[in-house]
Amino acid sequence: MAIKENAVCSDCRVPLKYYDSVLRIIRTKGRKTRQIKIQRFRCSHCGCIHRNLPDDVFPYKQYEAEIIRGVLEGFITPETIGYEDYPCEMTMIRWKSQKTQLLL
Template identity: 35%
Template sequence: MIATFSITKVNLCFLSQTMISIAHFEITRNGEKTKIFSQESSVCPICGGPLKVHGTCIRKVRQGEHTHQIHLRVMECRHCGKTHRELPEGLVPYKRHDLNSLCEIAEATETQHTCETSTWLRIRFWLAWFLWYAQNVLDGLITAGQMSATFSPGHSLRRRTASFVRLVVNSGNWEQHRSAMTRKDIPSILVSS
C-alpha cells in the first residue's frame, strides 16, 4: 500500500523532512557497492512538487554481523529546492542497524541477544517508544482526515515497524535521533519484560 499525505501550509514551517520512504525499488550490486533506485513516482513531501535526481549519498547499515554501504539517491524538488534522500523499506532513519536486525535484537530475550546488553536495552526501549509514537501519528492523521481509518500496519513486529516507519517518514513526523533513550523516557505502559 502506498500512502500519500496532504500537507497543509499550517504545518509546513514545522517540517524538517529530509527523507522519502520507498517500498518499491530496484537494487543493483557491483562488488561492494549496492545502489537503490526507486520505482515509485515520489513527490516533494514539503510542497508536492516534482522531484529530480540531485546526486547520491552513502549510508552504512549493519545487517547481522556485516556492515554494508548502500548508495541512496538524493532528490531535489523542482519547485521549492528542498532535497530528500530516498530511503528504501528495511532501513530506519538515523539507525545503524537495518529493520530486520532491530526487530531481531528487540525480540531476543535477555539470555539470547547477541549484542551488548546496553545496545539490546536501548533498541528495545527505542522500538517500544517508536511504535507508541507511530500509533499516535496514525491516530492524528486519521482524525485530520489525511489517512484512511482502515489502514492496518500489520501484526508481526517487522511488518508493523516497516509500515510505521514509512508512515511517519512520509507524513513528515519523523522525530530525529531518539537513540540515547533510557527507561524514564518510555511511557510506563510500554516497558515490559
C-alpha cells in the same frame, strides 16, 4: 535502485528531481557492515532534500530493518540471545516511542 514511483515532496506534493548519491554504512548482525548507495532527490519548490531509501532500511537507523521490526513487535528484547549486535535498551525504548514515524 529505481526512483520511487510518484516520488513527491512530502510538504509541497511536487515531483522530486535527482540530486546526488551518498554512501551509507549499515550495521548488520554479527558486527558486519555493508555500504549502500542512497539516491537523494531535491524538491524544486522548497529545495529540501529527500532520500530514496531501499525498503529494508529505515531512515537514520544503523540497524537492519529486521531487528527494528523485531523490537517493535516485541520478539527481540534486551534479553534476546542471538543478536550479538543488538541495540541497547535505550535505543529499543526510543524506537518504540517513535514507532508511528518508523512505520510510515
